[in-house]
Amino acid sequence: MTKYVYRFGGGVDDGGNGDKNLLGGKGANLDGMASIGLPVPPGFTITTEMCTRYYQEGGKFPDSLYDEVKRGIAHIESVTGKKFGDASDPLLVSVRSGARTSMPGMMDTVLNLGLNDATVEGLAAVSGDARFAWDSYRRFIQMYSDVVLALDHSAFEEALEIAKEDKGFHLDTEMGAEDWKALVGEYKAIVEKLWGRPFPQDVNDQLWGAVGAVFGSWESDRAKVYRRLNDIPGEWGTAVNVQAMVFGNMGDTSATGVAFTRDPATGENAYYGEYLINAQGEDVVAGIRTPQYLTKAARERAGARPLSMEEAMPETYAELARVFEILEKHYRDMQDIEFTVQQGKLWMLQTRSGKRTAKAALKIAVDMANEGLITQEEAVARVDPAALDQLLHPTLDPKAPRDVLTKGLPASPGAASGIIVFDADTAERRAELGEAVILVRVETSPEDIHGMHAAKGILTARGGMTSHAAVVARGMGRPCVSGAGSLSIDGKAKILRIGDRQLAEGDILTIDGATGEVMAGEVPTVQPELAGDFGTLMGWADKVRRLKVRANAETPADCQTARDFGAEGVGLCRTEHMFFDAGRITAVRQMILADSEAGRREALAKLLPEQRSDFTAIFEVMAGLPVTIRLLDPPLHEFLPHEEAEFEEVAKAADVGVETLKRRAAELHEFNPMLGHRGCRLGVTYPEIYEMQARAIFEAALDVAAKSGEAPIPEVMIPLVATRKELELMKAVVEATAKSVFEERGKTIDYLVGTMIELPRAALMAGEIAEVGEFFSFGTNDLTQTTIGISRDDAGRFLTQYVDKGIFARDPFVSLDVEGVGQLIEIAAERGRKTRSGIKLGICGEHGGDPASIAFCEKTGLDYVSASPYRVPIARLAAAQAALAAKK
Template sequence: MQKYMSLIDYAEITNSAPITRRSHGWRAKCLQRLIRLDMPVPRTVALSFGAVRSIAAGQVPSLGGLMSAFPKGQLLSVRPSSENTAWGGPGAILNIGMNDAKHAEISETCGEPVATALYLRFVQAYAAYVARLDPDMFDVTEPCLPALQAALRDYESEMEEPFPQHPIAQLTEVLRSMARAWEGTSARLLRQAKGAPLEAGLGLVVQAMAGGIGRGESGAGIIQFIDPVTGATQITGRYKSEAQGRGDLGPDADVMYLTHDKRGASLEDRCPQAFADLVRFGAIARVKLREEMQIEFTIDDGVLWVLDAVKVPRSGRAAVRTVVQLVADKIIPKDEALLRVAPNALSELLHRQVLPKRGNTVFLKGIAASPGAAHGKLVFDSTAAQASASRDEPCILVRRETSPEDIRGMHAASGVLTERGGMTSHAAVIGRGLGLPCIVGASGMRIDRRAKTLTAGGQVFREGDVITVDGTRGEVYAGAVDLLEPALDDSFRTLLGWADEVRDIGIRANADTPADARIARDFKAQGIGLCRTEHMFFEDDRLTVMREMIFADTAPDRRAALDRLLPMQRADFTGLFEIMQGLPVCIRLFDPPLHEFLPHTREGLRQLADALDKPLSEITRRAEALSEFNPMLGMRGVRLGITLPEIYDMQARAIFEATVAASSTGAPVVPEIMIPLVSAMREVEIVKARVDAVAAAVRAEQGAEFDYRLGVMVETPRAALRAGEIANHAAFLSFGTNDLTQMTYGLSRDDAGRFMSEYVQQRVFPEDPFHMLDVDGVGELLLLGAARGRATRPGLTVSMCGEHGGNPESIAFCRDAGFDYVSCSPFRVPVARLAAAQLAIRERDAKNSR
């Protein structure tokens, strides 16, 4: 039956009704599909997006025609039906049509307690969501006749009129309320945050209530056929007698389970035919709807009704396992499987995750900077972290903010928590590189380093107390909560193998150590796009030598100290080359200011004076001389390489000697050497001349030939603007978007977390530019730099190696701009591989549809 009126259109959902997702929403279309599959769906009428907009505008005609689609006295429910399930909508309203007369009628057939529970539930929902009264006023512990009478009196007192008794009047106000709720400002903002367009429409479905209250076996339940956490095939769900829908099935409800097991009575035992039908319907839906579905149902006097079906809510690991199995069963093709998994969902498979469970209490929140979860004892410095690791005791390193001297502690810790910082702060970047759960910017905590305590959420935690950090959600728990282990299984590898078949942009990894390189290799990175050599100098044996070099007074003395570092660097690079087995390795020359290698406390300076056998006054004076007001813009990067050339000479020699060694036992190595923080062509000329000289010397000494490529890390705006002339001396340009964003905005990535949320809320920035690439500002510099560089040197390799490189949005930008590859943290490589594949598939599908 199709009805049209001047102001509203609605249609009974039948096999042939003109119902589409774009006109009536996903729920209406899904119900039509269930009807076409011969499932017992209660009679349902769908209101289109246009009808709901008319109702929201106040144009609500008489609904007598709509009501005539249902038997007289039929109780109804109204549910939202937006185009996309993720966009949500107002909550369902049940039992429309309950009134004094219906209460008396149901009391006769099913008993007064049942009738009272139905009526009270409707009054509560109507008062809260339609009349917009305080829900606490109608809250009762147990439904009973006095409570119902009190609720009706309270409604009349507040509204100055009796509770509406006519079903058409009730339905009219329910539809008006739900339509206006969808059009409200807060609802618009909420669904826009979920990706809905501004003009997104809402449909509504009016459905006959399918019992759940009969004298025979009656109730409501939900059933699904995979485990929502793991994706394993198994029947899960809940069922409650004398219930009406999903709202009665919460974790505190007195429910029975579906299948027979040690928990006692089940739906399978009590109503075997209904259970068998549900299993059959699930199998049909899986094949015909091409998805694992969760079915909401009721049973009325033993008769089964299917109210709704939605995609099973699932974890990332369950999503991967499900789509791979659907392909194996020839239900969906590979490309569709790839598109069904959100790239960021893969992070759940790569790291341990908190197992969702009642009783997990969050006492602190911060920025989720590096995914995964870990628990361990609180420690407040790197020394304590290393000591804990030596005892095989997991620990969580807590700092106000981390610095390069915390590297050893971070390697030893199971997780990191900092009071300050943002998505590209030191702790966040290193945490992602190590695959270490990390939360930064947890401003709700206070650290007392002397007392070694952490105070947050009204609780005080001392060193040695156990906490759990969830770097995926930015939450901290007291004690050790249960964790799920990583799931790098056959389904994971199969899905990413399909991704590699279709993606058309390279994916490399940022890897600083052989351990990082092994992870990158295991995740099928196509090489190393950024090796930050300074991280190799923070090991105990190297740090002392590094400090000797810093305190050397002459170039020969500096070279003497660097000669001791040379074999260590050579061994590092040899290890990287051997692990990568002929894949490209891009090594960034030394970048940070020297003061980062010095102690920051008086006690640390005193210990350094003892180690170097120098007066404390000299150590202090030199440390003060090296300190800078803004080290981000000071003596670092190529500036160090030009003023203290011995450092780059040593590193170049280590690279070339490692090249010869690794090439003699494996595939030929062609190292890529990257100069950091360049802003002028002359800087590149000076460094290139010295590197070429070292290469010539090593060739002569070793009697071996080798090639290498020298390029520039573009991280200053001037380098991007002058890329045309810089490209004369560079084989590649790699955009370091961390520093480039800082310098473009004049904004410190370590301090921005203090106000960034306010900026985003007030729409100064659409998103944190350190988290999401600023395509309008920083992106324009990337486009200019790439275009000008390639105009000078057509074969120029262009890439992105900043932390943005692992974001699907950034990969889309780089792919559209014709970049050769992106490089990201090793644990982001799978995410990047899937995101790149999805971009290629969507572009191909768009071209084919033209």
Template sequence: MNDVKRVYRFGADAAGNDVTEGRSSMNYVLGGKGANLAEMCRIGLPVPGGFTITCQTCTDYTSAGDTWPEGALDEIADAVQDLEARMGKRLGDPTDPLLVSVRSGAPFSMPGMMDTVLNLGLTDASAQGLITQTAAEHFVWDSYRRFIQMFSNVVMGIDADLFENALTEKRLMAGVRTDSELSASTLHELVEEFKQIFCSHVDPKAHPELVQEGRVVFPQDPKVQLKLAIEAVFGSWMNERASIYRKQHGISDSLGTAVNVQAMAYGNKGESSATGVAFTRNPATGERERYGDFLVNAQGEDVVAGIRNTEPIQDMATYPALAQAADDLERIFVILENHYHDMCDIEFTIEQGKLWMLQTRSGKRTARAALRIAIEMVEEGLIDRDTAVKRIDPSQLDQLLHPQLDTTASFEVLARGLNASPGAAVGEIVFSSDDAVKRSNEGHPVILVRWETNPDDLKGMVAAEGILTSHGGKTSHAAVIARGMGTPCVCGVEAFHIDAKAKEVRIDGSDVVLHEGDLISIDGGEGIVVLGAMPLTRADLTGDLETVLGWADEIRLQEDGSHPYHVRVNADNPDDAALALDFGAEAIGLCRTEHMFLGERKNIIQTYILSDEVQERSRALEELLRVQTSDFVEMFRTMDRRDVVVRLIDPPLHEFLDDPRELAVALARREAEGAPQDELSLLRARLRRIDAMAESNPMLGLRGVRLSFAFPDLPLMQVRAIATAAATLIRDEGLSPRPEIMVPLVSVASEHIQMRSIAERVIQEVESAFGVALDIPIGTMLELPRACLTADEIAPLADFFCFGTNDLTQTTFGFSRDDAEAKFIPAYLHQKLLTANPFETIDSAVLEFVRMAVSKARTAHPGMTFGVCGEHGGDPASISQLFNIAGVDYVSCSPYRVPVARLAAAHAKLANR
């Protein structure tokens, strides 16, 4: 016997008693939509009755090859009968039919990514009966044509343009602008045309249940309609756009979607009916104002699809027939915020003056809005500071560091639209998602320009720097998705007349004609479009962000049973160091000295490596000492009284040398040009020298500490530069520099022991020369599995460990990061051989190496400190694991990731309480 409960009721019975079986905490069972529908019923809000089929049913169905689990269809049939009894109507009744919507609902909000079917239950017979009962012929035929169109596209996969083209032709013939202006008789004609399109595009072999008398017919049995619609919603869980969205937002493929079957409420029953989407606060700015769009005499899909330009929610009360519903909606805004203690996103329908709630969820918001809402809700007493900090997604903070248009530059606004998603972007115009992906992959920044986006455009939206649409409101698909991704977006640019086929835009009131490839700039905060490439500036960390990060710092640095969680920066020059201090970095966790050898200085290090002449090598080394000392003076001065971990030279040797193939080409060219023999001899000697140093696998070759042993003068020079810079600042400026020296790519304890001995000898020489005492800790960078396994052997003679998780990931997997991310990791992710890119989010095996090394080293040397300075140090998902599982003391990341890491570290601390 199957005792798994697969269907949960919500709403009232025929007597008005609530029979809801779920609640808001059951989002993994009922999906977010189903859980919140149940919760709204429990708190007494007006919700049309229905039932929810569980997420587990979806996963069972899809994992069994689209086969229904035992007993599921019987349970759904019982739920249909129960809903019919509660509503006093039957599906398919030719006199008074029950009509339902079939909507998806994943555990996490995925707006627009999966499928919906409205008006299910309409047939030829029930449509006639509904006309007789309501005397609303226009409403019935409008609803029936919508149902056929949606069922054909969503359930049968028939191209939606076939229906849109027929609809457009009817509007043109009738001389009207909108669908609602079409006459009832025209809509009836469309119903028949739509059924013909359906019948001619459905394969009878694939759907024998739709064949009557040897030909396909549009299904006239609502039970068949419902079964096929539910299966289609289950199938949409794995469609391309949903899969891309889950990958983008880190949502597991294994969760499945629930299906909500709900009695229809109609917003297209005339001027006293409407539909809309709204937020209890402004999701773009966080301002405490009602925000959203509505349409009179429309269904919900009309609002989010952007096919009609909407009206702001504040104007609803100006319609006498909607005034009472507007008052009710305002009251519900307050109830929802007080109940959920959050900004809510709602969908509603008004049917002949009666307000019905169709959905609520935590509203997606920009980072700027999230900060303001969190702070104001603390001030209002709705939440505490810990909750406020947890509410801010660390990854979202990147939005606040996005460029803005430089307000000091002069420019003319080409067109204006709605400020749908903040930030500025510059790029080439493209008119399709495929072109956006193609041009982006070729290295071109693009602005995706569309009449309106739809869920199939997601891959292009991800690839684009910015998004512009000529239609749709602030709750359209483009606006919601762009805000969630932190991509600048301007919607509703009505002056733009887009011809996607011709790949051009004509603009009202302007002689300008834009073509594919033309550069434009958009500002999603101001809702403006500018011709050409505008200069951009970055925002400062002030105001609300400063307040929330201050709260985050208090949390992560607390001594509350666990050690403080520190955040450092990877910086190789004084400018990056100063920027990082502005962003709240506490110290430098990684200064990569090889980056100081790039640019014009590359010739100096090349001379040292390649020259056979002792004097020439000596002069090169002296010059390197001079410039490195100067660099460290500036770095240590900027970071006075703060730790600066300086890593000795690390990269593969070939990174300092010319490409041998390019050098061979240059040699051949100079030979052909008849260059002097002295020059050719030097080129040949240089090429022989570089060829002699070539390695089959340089990432595992002469690099890191091995380079210091191969060229022993290099570490001597670098340690001397570090010590001399520190001693100079102490003696001459009275500062307190705190450098630390890190030995890279150690695999055996003896490497560290010998390098420490060399470094200590040089430091003592500098102390004697300057007459100052230097306290320079010397530690090891653990980047190899062997080093982690033998951490207890290295630890007694090391002052700290810092994990280079980039190389540790390479050597744990046997992946070359330079090749893997371009060659096969995308395929691994697509085929689900990997759940995440291990170079972006730390892998469990790599994490275990870090945890084990920390544990071993703490046992051998209790006073040590531990950090992580790979890319994972700026990844929120990795930060929590590094602190709470591996037990490190700090993470170090790039300057612009420091605010993200500060907030993520606070999240990790709260999770550990």
């Protein structure tokens, strides 16, 4: 019989062995902390396998699970000496989710479970604190009603606010025992009104309702969005952790907090966190109360007055600091910790590898390697390549004027400008229209996840450095300013007030997540400097990677950016981009609309010096490195005139009538141009086009070699080849042109002629094509389109649903479809090598900057990947990680 429940704490070891796949991250680490002797409240974990079965069986549990859970509850009872449901000394438990990968705030939690009208009296008596008992009961009813009964939580919030107003109270902590008892009565009445039944009093019914709700939250909309954004497979499921409650709301000797063993924003080796006296954990992360600093140094830096934990609870803080050291050495990574202090006793509720900014990830990895805690190779493997994107873009210009409106907490570094929006749906909708948006909220919740992802930055009026907004923003790499208390937000009127200043939705706002500043208008930016820890880690990465990394670039500026980022050549230079220049488009149109070779050659003669100048500028930047140049590829209709004035301009340049040109344009019209007269088909029909481009390439290469003494290595790529004969004909044109140029100049340079594999037939016939082609560059954008039969320009309307429904694990235009398109690449690589053993193989589609696709390229043995300039460092790191994974 499959085992679904694993106990932890109290010296019990059920053999879970810290298996995150089975126990989830939280369960595995609770088991791990208990096994090394840290103070962990006893409990048990229901495995991720049960989550899968729960959904397979329509939300039902097998009979065997009831017996296993009963045994788990008995374990907690034996360790604590309390009984679940006992009216005199009740055991209370928390029920929490725990996927194998951290998903902060995405799934549900229920605290104080086991309270009812009888046990609350017992809790009051045994604790000697009636206020604490009734506060815990009202929290439980409110949380259970929201999470399990799916009732409107605002009804409970409204009742609480009215109760405080009636008493003239501002804070929850001002409420007394009788106040909470009265509110419990109101809460129970709200439940009966909204649910149609009384609040559940049977503690076992409460438990199974909570377990089902936590498993159910795995398929909530917010969890699905988070999984899609973070590439977490839906089949992983979540575990459920049931654990004895410990209470941070038992007076001034009790507290709760969240802490990191190092600063998750900067990576500084200093404790970082917040705590609240007389509170439960949800109070810290939900932003209901403003928490206090963990350390004296952090409090003094912020100029805050309330005492830090280090000052208010020095003995407990010292014990916590010792635990930090133990955990970091045990897990060999920066830890994100939740803890509770119950009447002076420290309890550890969770530890996990902490989410961090890219800057912090680099510093922590490099520092830990230098400290000897991990190896250099482990440091390389620790940093998420995609997270480097946070470092590769501009930040606010420190010299630029700033109209500072207010200052909040610097919750997630980086800077962003955009229009103000006040809700997640508007943020997503306006971002889809191409607008940069700043999401402004009183506080964010998990339901805001889609808007947070769409936004360039996030600003909240409430919440601390470990609030939902801060944690999620850091994980996404979004700048965030939280806890800007002077903000007054009117969500209905869509107005933001700061003092006597007022801004409306659509106004421009800038936030600086490094300083916490909030500014009116747009502030200019400066380019980042990538040195220090970045340079160190990239050096370590370059030592272990096998794949070369090139860039997709067709301007000197892009080439320089790529080279600065460590590119080892150009993997794709799209020549058609050069043809759209306003000074050339008339000659291009004249060439296309000409009805004779003589007419085309006349127009091409005007383009030759322009093309030569383009290639010269690129070769100067890339001297000594390979540059793959794709000859003209797109369908000709993309260049054709549309307006009357454009036809008249071309007609005048070509000395023909406007009606003649319009008739010629109509002849060139295609019903499906992306599969029509484009790529090498242009060269076969009009070889003079490719002849002109080849001449420009070789003349420019010789000019740069003579000037710099360092010859570039042109790789002439023939696009959209489907047959050996097409490539043979086009290669002959290129070679004849090269021979002619070399004879004219009396000098030669090395070059290659190859093709882009972007059609299924080309992949299947790669053995024959390699008889002619000296390199293959896989154009995975078009190869994906032609293999799956989906247009990447139109698929955005439905691909999200395909991913949500599990048809594709990820958008195949973002991450390579390894099973389908990948199989064609493997076939082409194998057959190409069989014909030409030294053939050079690479990919140049957008997948060249995707870490998962790069891992496939390493496995397939390709020679290089090519990515956009700003993704070159990402590709370098991902290639190193792929090489390390292959070694294992």
